[in-house]
Amino acid sequence: MINKFTATALTTLALALPAQAQNFDDPVEFAKQKDMLGAAANGDATTPWLQYYGDVMADTSGYKKDGPHTICFSNAGVNNPWRVVGWNTMQAEVEQHDNIAEFVVTDAEGSDDKQIADIEDLLAGGTCDALIVSPNTTAALTPAVEKACEQLPVIVFDRGVNTDCPVTFIKPVGGYGFGIQSGEFIAANAPEGSDVLMLRILPGVDVLETRYSAAKRILEEAGLNIVGAEFTDGDRAKTKAIVEDYIQRGNQLGAVWMDAGATSVAAIEAFEDMGLDVPIVTGEDQQDFLQKWQEIGMNTIAPTYPTYQWRTPILAALKILDGEAIPGPEWNLPQPAITNDNLGDFVNASMPPLHYAACGCEGMPGYPERWGGK
Amino acid sequence: MNIPRPKNLAALAPFLLLLAAIAVYVSVAIATGQTQYLTAENLLGLLGRSIALGITAIGQTFAILIASIDLSVANLISVSAVLASSIMSGDPSMMLPAIAAVLAVGVVVGLINGLVITQFEVNPLIATLGMALILQGLLSATFNNFAGEVPEEFQVFAYGQVGGISISLIFLIALTVAAWVFLRFTRAGSNIYSVGGNPDASKLAGMRTTRVVIMAHVICSVCATIAGLYLASRLRSGAPWIGRDGVYDLESIAVVVIGGTALSGGRGGVWGTLMGVMIFSLIDSIFNIAGVDAFAKQILRGVIIVAAVAVYAVRSRRIEA
């Protein structure tokens, strides 16, 4: 039901304000990622965190230095289970390399302001040979990254910034790809014209914004009715309350599209608790979602944003400091999707429910205890 | 009539706390062998991490001095940042109108807060809490992402430097000095202390206490909007969550209180507040240098707030609520 108050307010504001500074709905990038999803990646498929698409490389001979090295990492935070798994994986990777003398880490606890200050601190410390950054949000962290690029080689991964000064930007195929995978699945499997609720974690992060815009485009083109797009802060309690509210309003939801999988089970439970059939609820490679999927026999898809991407920046940093060429300015990793066909490969009951299956961590030091498994 | 301000140990306490914090900072830096953090530049930079908190806290000092409180500052900061950023939208010629608009909003919000508290006799906690919710709701209903953009010329507020010292730091010090001069040397300033310390006596002495309360709240809100301008400059844009992210409402109350200003009003001042900001910054940095879990510092902060207030209040024999 369109709320007149909000509609009027928003229209007035939309007319009064200029367009957004960043463009998260770029058809060119959309097409590029769609192609990548169908293409074959270079490199060994058993080590997907080293694979890449295309053949554009960055010349790093100018950064060659003698080891051992000090590698610095400005982390946006470990405030969701995906990041927790990624961070554990990265630490395990660091342990595997003798020529990393020191690994200096700052945690911005999910605050842009703090991360800007953290990067300033790391630069002031003067001991970093290379800087890895996982930015909290895209626009706010751009000046800090630009400043850092002037002093040392910078690697950005996971979320991006609005500058291409870093040596490389590591990510799986991308947000558009993620949105395409889940959007196309819903378009193909939900009844014609049914209602879809879109749930998002938070705004301002490029890889999440692009997931949303890509899926929205596909769902609208397929004639589905998007009844709402809400922010959940990645929180279960909020997610469940939002879904319940929409059901209470009388919406017969044919699908719930989610831009990530940490709270998919909460959305599923909302339907279960109200005694309704569970429609298509998309997720991610988090174990509790995969196990629930298997248990109740759903028809759904889990695109992944593999946590093995946390291994790559360490390897990239070492290669840069060795003067070895690496894919750049973008390093695109494979981005597999889980469907009923390959679900069995990813479900693992001995790993904790909040563990992400595509972590590439099976052979690493401390597995499975470091990741909470038995 | 000048209400004499107590010159006893309580007034020195924030300064002693600050010295203790500095001592811990220095020893941790030396102990972990990271003496590069002990340069004058770095120590000055410490305060630089908390400019937004400092500006907000100066304003909050005025509210607490009159035995009131303002819980709406965090959301007002968000409103101010988003509004400034949207109006400017990258255009340098719109800087002044944006600043004017934002300050006007501050005045209006402060006025409303003050009026609700004085005319409707609503407890300040509830009044400003209600305002916070209203601001939060209005903001979130219209914006859900970064809005607009701040032009390069305005970014100078947060990133600019003069003679090696950041402009924002100079601004903070200047603001503190201005506030101190106002409180110490003007009639309006001493009225604030009177109304806070003894509202009944002030009324009997013929003071327009309502005006004083409203003025204090306007000052508090305007400071919050200035903090919002600073943050818009620093993050290059404004977003509806930046006030909440920084927890500026509770933290500004905390640093004011640690700085020796009593919640019951009438005692304390802005220099104590600045020391409180410095103490919190030092705690932040101590934890960073020592490599201790950043979340653990929250625990320490909570304890320090209670301990500091306990120290200041232990001499009071009032039966507390």
Next chain:
Amino acid sequence: MMARLKQINPVFLVLALLFVAIAILSPYFLQPAGYMNFLKRAAPIAILAVGQLYVINSGGFDLSAGALVTLTVIGSSILLDGDASATWWVILAMLGVGVIVGAVNALVVSWLKVPSIIATLGMMITLSGIALTWSGGAPRGYLPENFRFFGRYLIKDLPLIKILPVAVIVMVVVCVAMWWLMHRTNYGKRLIAMGDNPKAALLAGVPLTETRIVAFVMSSVSAVLAGILLGGFAGVSTDVGVGLELQAITAAVIGGAQLLGGRGTVGATIAGALVLQAMFTLLNILGFPKPIRDVVQGLILISAVVIAGYRRRRSGG
């Protein structure tokens, strides 16, 4: 009849009006699935509000309640880590933590003479620091099904009402117990005397410190119970308690509790919590987005206090 009506706390009338409005707009609520779900969602807030009432009646505030809810959910989740056999001792442990937190709050106020706003503010910051440090900032561990039983399970196939959420049973039991303590014991009388006029109460022999301890412990224990219900409802969450203490204070104030002392009744407070939940539900049915609910909550809060102030002055209180 009008004279009788004027004496009834307006909150009950408002609640009745809201229920009628909701039922008209959405017949779904006249069915057991509808109104039982409403009560299930309202249960944690009702419990929290009554706990908060104890502290408000003693003349103070408990701002640490929300953080304690979060700590309960996170702590239980990490300690249990999916192990159903440990549920009972973890629940006991959490209740124990609640008692300790409440006692500490009360003692800081009584012995250290720190105003309750600051004391509970400091406790709130400390508790959320503990929750964050323990969990590292992200949800960890997992809540097993038998823990989630309280917040999530529905007893089905009952005559007439069809389903009964366990959460509603918990709410009724807890609220009746807290009502009895407040309105049927000498303790309750002492509490209200203390909030009304601490000096007079002290002179009359009311043991202020002990009374305060019980009040704050009631608030903290109710926070733990609310945490158990909320953890059951949605599972692990690091944000679950945010803003809850303010909702609880709002509910109590709507019910007529007077800040800085005395007056509030358990029944009216529960009605206040239901009014808040009903307001949110009404806004939801009308299609208003969450932010508007915040605006409404703010307006309600201020209006409730203003109205209560007028009533008080008119009746010469």
